[in-house]
Amino acid sequence: MSPKTTDRHQDIRDGIRALCAQFPSEYHRKVDQAKAYPEDFVNALIRAGWLAALIPVDHGGSGLGLAEASVIMEEINRSGGNSGACHGQMYVINTLIKHGSAAQKERYLLPIAAGQLRLQSMAVTEPTTGTDTTKIKTTATKRGDRYIVNGQKVWISRVQHSDLMILLARTTPVEQCQTPSQGMSIFMVDIKEAQKNGLTVKPIANMVNHETNELFFDNLEIPAENLVGTEGQGFKHLLSGLNAERVLIAAECIGDAYWFIDRATTYAKERVVFGRPIGQNQGVQFPIAECYIETEAANLMRFRACDLYDANEPCGAEANMSKYLAAKASWEAANACIQFHGGFGFAEEYDVERKFRETRLYQVAPISTNMILSYIGQHVLGMPRSF
Incomplete structure (x- = not known):
């Protein structure tokens, strides 16, 4: 294809x-x-x-x-x-x-x-805040030439296979800020050094082979020179990375969707039941065709978001929409692929069940579909905030 x-x-x-x-x-x-x-x-x-x-x-x-x-x-x-x-x-x-x-x-x-260091982790999410980032409770208090970090993070990926981590922590109490998004700062953390100095990493077993962890900070000391950008503007700094994250995840979902469509199409042509290939049946053919159409649409929105991002133009809406469309397309394609493989879809040797589990994650992370709908409703369509 x-x-x-x-x-x-x-x-x-x-x-x-x-x-x-x-x-x-x-x-x-x-x-x-x-x-x-x-x-x-x-x-x-x-x-x-x-x-x-x-x-x-x-x-x-x-x-x-x-x-x-x-x-x-x-x-x-x-x-x-x-x-x-x-x-x-x-x-x-x-x-x-x-x-x-x-x-x-x-x-x-x-x-x-050069491959001498890996920067694979970003510590933002917390157990009690989820996607409500402005409510984070992890604090970084400046003392002389260091910041002292205390708090907890959850669902932080690839910590065991990263040398560096970007950490978002509150440096000014929210009640002292004009808006809740102010008063947060970003720090570069040397993970191995931090584990000797107040960072505890606890792996979280999950249904996908996706390395993720819970982090505990107990008076972790970070050199002041590791502050990235301007103190108190960390949330704003983070947004550029989050838009990129949404678009890259969209691209991964598009790749998944094409993989599922390729597998489903090939199997539908080859699998013969009642004397005819199952792909000849509209009940099989039409859902796969629909998945292809939706994937192509998601693909176009992905590149629209990329073009805006690379031109340094605002792209929040497009980044969110591309992630929504792509995650939906990959999930629908996954369902079609496993359905039309029948029992073989659940067999590990076909890889469908593995990819099925992997692509399901993106209905939830890194931002859920409902949060994207809320963003579009409020920031694009001008309706009242829904939460």
Whole structure:
């Protein structure tokens, strides 16, 4: 299947597909079964420079845009892999690129681009706040040349396979701020050093082989020089990374959707029941065709969001809509694929059940579908805030 919209950035697609061909479905299946981390696969991506796509050229990266980065994520998922193992560096690093000091960029970006450091984690979510980020309770109190951090985070990914983590903490009590979004700041955290100095990491077992953790901060000391951007403006700094995150997740869902459609279409052509291929039945053919149509629409919105982001234009609505459309398309395609494979859809050897579990996550994270609908209702359609 060669949809017209995937002709964009064909050289990148070819490169990622060639690398992914070295890690076939059997590899990812075994990693999933062992609940392990695809270390060899991620290392191959790093060595080839793909995870340094967004880092400026003068800091050792490729200097590409979000559109190109999104194609990398899409093709990993379309090839049967799971970008969730490595996508953090793609969107987390934007906060450092856009708001880090010259000294911070010099200190971190070159080693990250060279594969000597990994920036895969972003600690924002807390147990009692969820997506209500302005209500976070983790605090960072300045004492001399250090900040003292106390609090708790949850659902923080890839901590065990990252050297650095971006942390959002409140530096000014909310009652002293003009708006709830003020008074939060971003810090760069050296994870290994932090674990010797007040950070406790507790893994969370989950239905997807997605490494995620609960974090506890007990008087963790962070050098003041690790403050990224302006104190008190961390939430604003974070938004640029969050828009990128939504678009990159959309691209991954698009890759998943095409994977499911390819598998379902192939199986529907080959599987013969009652003397005819099941794809000849409209009850099978039409749902798959509908999935393809919805995926193509999501694909177009993804590139619309990328174009705006790369032009430094406002893209909150487009980023949210692309994530919504793509997550919906991938989930519908997953349902169709597992349904039309019948019992074989539940067999591990077909990989459908693994990809089914993986793509289900994006109805919930990194922002739920209901929160996106609320955003569009309020900020695009001008209706009253619904929560």
